Amino acid sequence: MNVKPLxxxxxxxxxxxxxxxxxxxxxxxxxxxxxxxxxxxxxxxxPGLNVVHSLEQILQDPTIDLVIVNTPNHTxxxxxxxxxxxxxxxxxxxxFTVSVSEADKLIMLAQKQGKLLSVxxxxxxxxxxxxxxxxxxxxxxxxxxxxxxxxxxxxxYIEPNTWKEEEAPGTGILYNLGSHMLDQVIVLFGMPxxxxxxxxxxxxxxxxxxxxxxxxxYSSLNVIVKSSYLVREPVPRYTIHGTKGSFIKxxxxxxEQDLKEKKVPGSEGWGKEDRxxxxxxxxxxxxxxxxxxxxxxxxxxLAFYDNIFEAIRSGVPLMVKPEQARxxxxxxxxxxxxxxxxxxxKV
Numbered sequence: 001m002n003v004k005p006l007x008x009x010x011x012x013x014x015x016x017x018x019x020x021x022x023x024x025x026x027x028x029x030x031x032x033x034x035x036x037x038x039x040x041x042x043x044x045x046x047p048g049l050n051v052v053h054s055l056e057q058i059l060q061d062p063t064i065d066l067v068i069v070n071t072p073n074h075t076x077x078x079x080x081x082x083x084x085x086x087x088x089x090x091x092x093x094x095x096f097t098v099s100v101s102e103a104d105k106l107i108m109l110a111q112k113q114g115k116l117l118s119v120x121x122x123x124x125x126x127x128x129x130x131x132x133x134x135x136x137x138x139x140x141x142x143x144x145x146x147x148x149x150x151x152x153x154x155x156x157y158i159e160p161n162t163w164k165e166e167e168a169p170g171t172g173i174l175y176n177l178g179s180h181m182l183d184q185v186i187v188l189f190g191m192p193x194x195x196x197x198x199x200x201x202x203x204x205x206x207x208x209x210x211x212x213x214x215x216x217x218y219s220s221l222n223v224i225v226k227s228s229y230l231v232r233e234p235v236p237r238y239t240i241h242g243t244k245g246s247f248i249k250x251x252x253x254x255x256e257q258d259l260k261e262k263k264v265p266g267s268e269g270w271g272k273e274d275r276x277x278x279x280x281x282x283x284x285x286x287x288x289x290x291x292x293x294x295x296x297x298x299x300x301x302l303a304f305y306d307n308i309f310e311a312i313r314s315g316v317p318l319m320v321k322p323e324q325a326r327x328x329x330x331x332x333x334x335x336x337x338x339x340x341x342x343x344x345x346k347v
Contacts, residue, residue, distance in 0.1 A: 003313060005032040006065045006089075009058045011079055014091050016070045019259050020122065022049075024301055028266045034064055039071075055079070060088035065312070069093060070120075072163045073170030077102040080117070084109045085302065089116040089312055095179040096325035098170035100333060103326040110322065113229035116311055118318050119325040120304065123180040124187060126253035126298035127273050132238055134297060136188060140285050141242030148224040150185065150240040151177045152231035158205050165208060173227055174210035174332055176201055181225045182328045185216060189223065191327060192216035196344040197335035202230050214335055217344070240280070245283020245290070253299045258315055271299035 008025055011018045025031040035050045035058050036178050058064055059082060067083040069076055070093040077097050083090045090110070096119045097103045110117035120213065123129060135141060158165050185192075194217040202211045211230070216223040238249040254269055263270070274297040281294040303319075310316040334345045 002282070003030065005030055005317070006309065006312060007032055007034040007063050008066045008068065009033075009037065009061075010068050010070060011055070011058075011261070012070045013049075013051075013069070015070075016120075019256070020301070021068055021070060022118070023262075024265055025027065026306055028302060028305045028309070030313070031066070031305065042345055055082065059083065059088070064305060065089060066091065066113065066116075066308075068120075072166055072168075073175055074098055076170075077106065078190050079111060080106050084113050084115055084117065086125040087113065087115065090118075091308065092117070092325075094119055094121055094183070094328075095170060095175045096322065096323070096329055097330075098175070100326060100330050103322070103329050107322045108324060116308070116318070117322045118311075118320045119182045119309060119322065121180065121320045121325070122301045122304055123305050125300050126255070127271055127296045128249050128251070128253055128279070129184055130297040130299065131249070131279065131294065132240070132247070133188065135240070135281070135294070136246055138285075139284050140245070140281070140290070141240060141247060142244030144221055144242045145242060146222050146224070146239075146241045147185075147188070148226075148236075149181055150180055150225075150231075150235050150237055151227045151309075153227075153229050154232040155229045155275050156203060158203060158207075163183050167207050172199075173229065174209055174212050174335060177227045177289045178212060178214070178225070178332060178335070181326050182214075182331045183324070185225060186324060186327050186331075189216075189218060189221065192223065192332075192347055193217050194344045194346055195331060195334040195338055197338040199339040201336060202228060212335065212339075215344075216331075223267070242283070243300065244285070245281065247279055247281045247283075247294065249277075249279035249296075251277030255299050255301055266300075266302050271301075272296075273298070281338075 008031050039302045067092045069079045080090050088339045196215040198210045199212045211228045238250045240247045278293045282291045307319040340343045
């Protein structure tokens with residue numbers, strides 16, 4: 001790639017900055033990390049990166065093209081607004097915002113400024129989700145009648161010294177993992193007709209929600225998305241039933257663990273799942289009976305940044321549009337209302 005890289009600034013170097021964004025940006029030839037904003041000046045030096053302690057240093061730097069807002073959820077709107085007003089393209093870490101009204105204001109501001117605005121919904125490029133997309137697009141199960149997805153963890157303690165475990169706008173499992181799952185549902189099926197959700201706190205001493213059970217009703221399809229921090233024995237990540245057959249998939253995409261282990265994104269075998277985690281399919285496809293392992297499509301988080309680069313440099317359409325991310329926040333608000341009122345909410 002002989003095109004000048006996009007000068008990029010990260011507004012945080014916590015888990016998302018260190019594990020996800022920095023390795024992907026450093027690997028992609030279309031980007032260069034020019035600055036990292038540290039709000040806490042006492043934090044350690046980050047080798048190889050230019051650390052600044054004033055947001056103005058980033059906003060007033062005319063050479064910086066792109067700002068990644070990967071700060072605590074309740075700050076997304078403020079920082080994204082300031083970056084857009086400063087004439088920067090902006091990527092916001094999921095969840096997009098903590099309310100639909102904030103999402104609407106950011107979308108209007110980006111349009112006014114003529115700048116790109118997107119959301120880091122990286123799990124659209126999980127191998128298991130890409131596999132599910134392929135199966136549904138090819139109608140390998142016939143007409144799908146039930147789709148169930150789980151994103152569970154086992155963490156029976158309250159993690160200390162983190163904003164994620166404190167009561168505040170945008171905290172809790174629904175905004176965290178739910179924003180991934182609801183985004184995937186929208187990509188696959190669009191917006192539902194009704195939402196019926198139950199949200200709760202299961203861990204002893206928990207201050208934020210750590211469990212949800214969401215039912216999304218479509219005209220001829222029922223979708224279930226569930227998550228909990230108290231699932232020690234894994235259940236299927238995806239269970240899909242159709243008029244021709246079924247698909248069941250355990251395990252989770254290996255890219256996050258590979259990034260934690262400092263493996264290089266895009267290297268040989270990247271995103272490829274071990275055969276023991278391949279899904280099981282049992283269906284009739286045309287005149288052919290198919291039963292057995294179904295190879296997982298390799299995951300590729302770099303595809304998100306491929307699209308961002310091409311969108312900024314060449315004007316290709318965004319794959320993660322802010323309007324879609326706004327839809328996720330709208331569904332989250334519907335889930336909260338449904339859980340409070342104990343009734344289904346018409347979308």
